[in-house]
Amino acid sequence: MVGIVLVSHSEKLVSGVLDFCRLMAKECPIATAGGTSDGGYGTDYDKIKEAVSSVMSPEGVLIIMDLGSSVMTAEMVLDEFDSDTVMMADCPMVEGAVAATVEAEGGSNLLTVKQAAEEVREVSKF
Amino acid sequence: MTDSDKVLNILQKIADAIHENEQFLTDLDAAIGDNDHGINMDKGFQKVATDIPSLSGKDIGSILKRVGMDLVSTVGGSAGPLYGTAFMKAGAVVADKNEIDQEDFVSIMEAGIGGVQLRGKAVKGEKTMLDAMIPAFEAMKASCTAGDDTPSMLKKGVEAAENGVEYTKTIIATKGRASYLGERSIGHQDPGATSFTVILRAISESY
Numbered sequence: 001m002v003g004i005v006l007v008s009h010s011e012k013l014v015s016g017v018l019d020f021c022r023l024m025a026k027e028c029p030i031a032t033a034g035g036t037s038d039g040g041y042g043t044d045y046d047k048i049k050e051a052v053s054s055v056m057s058p059e060g061v062l063i064i065m066d067l068g069s070s071v072m073t074a075e076m077v078l079d080e081f082d083s084d085t086v087m088m089a090d091c092p093m094v095e096g097a098v099a100a101t102v103e104a105e106g107g108s109n110l111l112t113v114k115q116a117a118e119e120v121r122e123v124s125k126f
Numbered sequence: 127m128t129d130s131d132k133v134l135n136i137l138q139k140i141a142d143a144i145h146e147n148e149q150f151l152t153d154l155d156a157a158i159g160d161n162d163h164g165i166n167m168d169k170g171f172q173k174v175a176t177d178i179p180s181l182s183g184k185d186i187g188s189i190l191k192r193v194g195m196d197l198v199s200t201v202g203g204s205a206g207p208l209y210g211t212a213f214m215k216a217g218a219v220v221a222d223k224n225e226i227d228q229e230d231f232v233s234i235m236e237a238g239i240g241g242v243q244l245r246g247k248a249v250k251g252e253k254t255m256l257d258a259m260i261p262a263f264e265a266m267k268a269s270c271t272a273g274d275d276t277p278s279m280l281k282k283g284v285e286a287a288e289n290g291v292e293y294t295k296t297i298i299a300t301k302g303r304a305s306y307l308g309e310r311s312i313g314h315q316d317p318g319a320t321s322f323t324v325i326l327r328a329i330s331e332s333y
Binding site for chain 2: 009036040041042043044045046067068069072073075076
């Protein structure tokens with residue numbers, strides 16, 4: 001099953017999104033990398049790298065980020081892995097995470113999970 | 127010529143300058159960002175300062191690369207991947223060198239700025255550190271070509287960076303957290319452009 005990594009400046013934010021995703025996706029491997037190693041707001045290179053490794057499988061890992069340095073730090077971590085195995089999704093975090101985890105839970109491959117996350121950009125809320 | 131020991135000496139001076147400006151940089155960021163630029167930069171360069179003894183005797187490329195890695199893993203905000211990539215790219219240009227000259231310094235700057243552009247996907251005029259970096263680089267390159275010595279070249283670079291910082295007060299942020307403020311970002315100087323100027327000034331004062 002494709003693994004999902006949630007990256008944010010805020011630990012609370014990603015742990016909240018993780019709980020929320022678990023309502024629909026019980027099995028899909030999800031890891032979070034929120035905040036800095038000293039518990040502050042920010043993004044941590046090593047934390048993201050460890051999160052990716054913790055949900056790694058031959059099926060691959062999709063990283064979903066919020067904004068700013070989450071994106072840039074995730075990009076740097078991406079350089080450490082094979083580009084076919086670890087990818088980033090360009091999507092809003094909450095909607096993208098729900099879509100991706102549900103898609104991954106259904107057994108889809110990495111590209112399909114990424115596409116599911118990115119399609120939420122096109123969905124109007126009202 | 128600048129040798130490895132001198133580079134380590136400059137890095138300590140940069141760490142000291144960032145430490146002295148910690149509150150100032152954070153206050154600038156409080157106005158248009160998320161109130162942590164000084165704290166984050168200080169965290170990063172204090173880690174660099176701690177690593178200086180272990181870098182003694184290493185070539186300049188390895189030293190700069192290590193600085194980049196330290197910044198990426200400790201800074202926490204956008205400055206981490208941005209300055210981190212800058213130092214790593216700069217290190218690659220002078221790989222295995224134990225001494226660098228004025229032209230190497232210009233090449234280091236060019237590679238560093240390229241790294242910032244690659245990582246941040248920004249251009250000049252978006253109220254970012256590039257608005258100080260690019261004019262400083264251009265001034266130093268021109269000065270180097272004109273045959274100025276290192277101290278004059280660096281002075282001209284600092285002057286251009288300072289003007290760049292002033293320029294950021296006049297424009298709207300279109301990158302980073304400040305971009306959410308739109309027109310309200312006018313009148314405030316960019317914290318990243320300012321921290322770059324603090325760094326360049328510390329380098330200049332070392333000559």
